[in-house]
Amino acid sequence: MGSSPRFSNIDMTELAIKMDSVSFAYPNSDGPVLQDISLEVRRGEFVGICGPSGAGKTTLALAIRGIIPYTVPGKMKGTVKIFGEDISGQVPAKLTQVMGLVQQDAEAQIVGLTVEDDMAYGMENLLIDPNEMRSRFPETLKLVGLEGYEQRETHALSGGQKQRLAIASSLVIRPKILILDEPTSELDPIGKWEVFRIISDLRERRDMTIIMVEHEMDYLVEYSDRLIAVDEGKIVENANPEQFLRSPRVFGENALERTPDLFGLHLRLAEMNLPIEELPFFSTPNDAQEVLHSILYKLHRPKDTKDAGR
Numbered sequence: 001m002g003s004s005p006r007f008s009n010i011d012m013t014e015l016a017i018k019m020d021s022v023s024f025a026y027p028n029s030d031g032p033v034l035q036d037i038s039l040e041v042r043r044g045e046f047v048g049i050c051g052p053s054g055a056g057k058t059t060l061a062l063a064i065r066g067i068i069p070y071t072v073p074g075k076m077k078g079t080v081k082i083f084g085e086d087i088s089g090q091v092p093a094k095l096t097q098v099m100g101l102v103q104q105d106a107e108a109q110i111v112g113l114t115v116e117d118d119m120a121y122g123m124e125n126l127l128i129d130p131n132e133m134r135s136r137f138p139e140t141l142k143l144v145g146l147e148g149y150e151q152r153e154t155h156a157l158s159g160g161q162k163q164r165l166a167i168a169s170s171l172v173i174r175p176k177i178l179i180l181d182e183p184t185s186e187l188d189p190i191g192k193w194e195v196f197r198i199i200s201d202l203r204e205r206r207d208m209t210i211i212m213v214e215h216e217m218d219y220l221v222e223y224s225d226r227l228i229a230v231d232e233g234k235i236v237e238n239a240n241p242e243q244f245l246r247s248p249r250v251f252g253e254n255a256l257e258r259t260p261d262l263f264g265l266h267l268r269l270a271e272m273n274l275p276i277e278e279l280p281f282f283s284t285p286n287d288a289q290e291v292l293h294s295i296l297y298k299l300h301r302p303k304d305t306k307d308a309g310r
């Protein structure tokens with residue numbers, strides 16, 4: 001299945017993130033925005049988070065990163081542990097090397113006048129050797145498809161390029177955990193796919209743990225090891241892709257998310273009178289291709305055999 005993360009060789013025994021009964025309310029919010037969230041993410045896991053607008057996904061991402069309740073204050077209960085360490089009360093900047101966050105609003109995240117300044121900014125407090133720093137720029141920009149953009153002024157970048165830069169500025173620090181909050185909203189389908197592929201590849205090569213908030217269900221199902229649906233501040237589903245796709249809570253009546261195209265195809269095929277006993281599950285283009293190929297083969301074989309006998 002190519003670089004499909006579900007066939008990853010990473011030993012996922014260590015806990016990267018552990019949230020215990022986390023509830024959070026902004027000072028001016030009516031009630032809690034996060035309600036009793038408990039979540040464990042293993043090192044090297046790729047966890048996709050989805051759910052309707054206003055569900056609390058961004059708030060959850062900020063709580064994992066420690067920005068809530070330190071920088072964005074509010075009433076918080078419960079604990080967040082990162083690699084076993086309780087981060088409550090820690091200055092978020094101290095965790096920069098451990099956790100990167102690509103924020104939903106990429107534009108707001110960009111602080112440098114030029115692309116290079118922006119990538120350098122996050123590394124300033126980390127005492128990374130300037131030569132080492134500069135050597136990371138070209139390879140990181142190449143990764144996100146902004147090769148040669150070092151001196152470009154950030155204000156002149158397109159929305160999609162700003163998203164790519166926000167990802168680059170997080171990646172250049174090489175964090176152990178990367179949290180991405182709707183990082184592909186401004187990108188075209190190929191750009192979206194590229195981002196998923198890059199992130200998935202990096203987690204394999206650099207042993208990164210990935211939390212990706214997304215509405216792009218097709219990509220999310222293909223690349224995540226586990227998917228979480230958030231609704232009204234609660235985790236309402238937490239399962240591997242196959243179980244997740246079959247979740248009536250997420251895709252049934254009052255669906256929280258759009259059914260991914262490939263799974264829609266799977267459902268339609270399952271209703272057809274196909275020459276197979278049970279339709280194998282598929283949720284990635286490669287798997288779908290294999291399954292469709294085997295169905296077509298079975299459909300055509302009797303005719304071919306008859307033809308051959310003439």
Ligand SMILES: Nc1ncnc2c1ncn2[C@@H]1O[C@H](COP(=O)(O)OP(=O)(O)OP(=O)(O)O)[C@@H](O)[C@H]1O
Binds near residue numbers: 056
């Ligand atoms: N700074 C804030 N102060 C007060 N309320 C907030 C603040 N940020 C978010 N909220 C509220 O908290 C709830 C959850 O918001 P959040 O941004 O976490 O949702 P989300 O799932 O990320 O939504 P979206 O898909 O639109 O990005 C919403 O009702 C929102 O209005």
Ligand SMILES: [Mg+2]
Binds near residue numbers: 104181
């Ligand atoms: Mg959000």
